[in-house]
Amino acid sequence: QVQLVESGGGSVRAGGSLRLSCVVPKYTHTHSSLCMGWFRQAPGKKREGVAAIDSVGSIRYEDHVKGRFSISVSRDNVKDTLYLQMNLLKPEDTGMYYCAAETPIACGSWSGGSLSDYEYDYWGRGIQVTVSS
Numbered sequence: 001q002v003q004l005v006e007s008g009g010g011s012v013r014a015g016g017s018l019r020l021s022c023v024v025p026k027y028t029h030t031h032s033s034l035c036m037g038w039f040r041q042a043p044g045k046k047r048e049g050v051a052a053i054d055s056v057g058s059i060r061y062e063d064h065v066k067g068r069f070s071i072s073v074s075r076d077n078v079k080d081t082l083y084l085q086m087n088l089l090k091p092e093d094t095g096m097y098y099c100a101a102e103t104p105i106a107c108g109s110w111s112g113g114s115l116s117d118y119e120y121d122y123w124g125r126g127i128q129v130t131v132s133s
Helices: none
Strands: 005-007 010-013 018-025 035-041 048-053 059-061 069-075 079-086 095-102 127-132
Touching: 005 095, 018 035, 018 095, 018 127, 035 069, 035 079, 048 069, 048 079, 059 069, 079 095
Parallel strands: 010 127
Antiparallel strands: 005 018, 018 079, 035 048, 035 095, 048 059, 069 079, 095 127
């Protein structure tokens, strides 16, 4: 069972920055390069994709975060770590942020990272990001 643990959330003023991390220990899965993504859910709203990266490194961003957010991944023998660098934060970026992953077997046919939450089978518990004006 793939396990994901997010960290790095918190409260910040508009215009500030935060960096989210999501660690996937290698002992929780035997797959090579996972497809991974960041999603967020604001109160009363549906969960939406923010940024995603596929197994070969192709990246996709939601339009409202382009130029402000940056997704990256590092992989070593012990863990995969997904990052989301968030700059120029706005109050509308407030929400619970979730890390998601899918195995290469399932996501190998994707063309770029997927921002559709239904395509991911593995999820972290989420971490709160609050941006005040």
